Amino acid sequence: LNRIKASGLKLRFCTNETQATREKFVKKLQGLGFDISVEEVTAPAPAACRILKERGLRPHLLVHDDLVPEFAEVDKANPNCVVIGDAADNFTYANLNEAFRVLIGMEKPVLISLGRGRYYKETDGLKLDVGAYMKALEYACDVQAEVVGKPAKMFFESALAEMGVTPEEAIMIGDDIVNDVGGAQQCGMRAVQVRTGKYRPCDENHPYVKPDAYVNNLAEAVDIILQQL
């Protein structure tokens, strides 16, 4: 990261993290030694806040407790939409019913989902992600959710807009074949898959996503990018 920054290239961190504010997320990465600030992070919650403001939407929130501060500035009285994130233990029957009743009570239900992940791994095992609960509400209310986060095109476009560059000028580096590589390519960017983290060997035979290049780690991606300047 330091070499990228020293080269004068613009940099942006795109995450689907919705279990914590950007502040917490950044602190965690700083603790791991990364030179990163809140302003460099594109995350679903702040992207959703922009959409809410633009469209005059007042959300009923079904999100993780630690994410609530991201919506501090948003008017939440008399809700006219539902925002769902990875609420984890907040996904109780009572809370899901409440979100459902808000939605079904609208003339035209608006459901905004912070990502569409199926599940993820934690130390104590696999956990259902926001996408599963999004599908439950979609079915119950016969509505299609608007997804904010990777791999949504709009999410990558807002990251590009924040940097002030075109898709052709940008390159995505990520470990997730669909959310990182596929999403960025659909937006017109080139994308490199890193063979760490979520990477699985079977990704290299993915039926419809083919990265522009593979690297074994982030440093190798930086080498390639700096060589081509």
Added chain:
Amino acid sequence: LNRIKASGLKLRFCTNETQATREKFVKKLQGLGFDISVEEVTAPAPAACRILKERGLRPHLLVHDDLVPEFAEVDKANPNCVVIGDAADNFTYANLNEAFRVLIGMEKPVLISLGRGRYYKETDGLKLDVGAYMKALEYACDVQAEVVGKPAKMFFESALAEMGVTPEEAIMIGDDIVNDVGGAQQCGMRAVQVRTGKYRPCDENHPYVKPDAYVNNLAEAVDIILQQL
């Protein structure tokens, strides 16, 4: 009902009730003055039990506490499928994760759903039904649930088999345009919609289900049937 029974016609009660055993369901109806016995009831849980036995399936149950006794005779050790019903307050994040882990751990996940309802009304408001949670697990595990209950064709067929009659010899009387009327018709039966309970005037303009007749109440349906004998 007494007039139907006195006429010698065979009778069967088809319910999607999965919050209680047939015993409890029958007691409730008996309390309301209906002449009904457990043997006359076709319900999703016993239908599922037959399927489990036929296919050598051992279920992990995600159902309402009051339904568990229906599965007393079924081997539940080392589960190789998941059975989901309207579990209501049992739809906790922990319980849904547990069912998900059982499914995702299978080479070929088998998910059996007792109905596919979206929601229902209780005295304290609308509640999410089993269909919403079925969709959550379907999405998370990339699997298609097998639905047991109305409007599944197999469910009506087992009711007919229990009575020993053909679809052409049977008539369905129900208040639900899709689950009762549509399901029975798809099975080759004629079906009458009763203008009580779940009936809504807009049902009469339903895009793809048209009952063979409408009646204002059950007694009127019995009049018509007995007249045509």
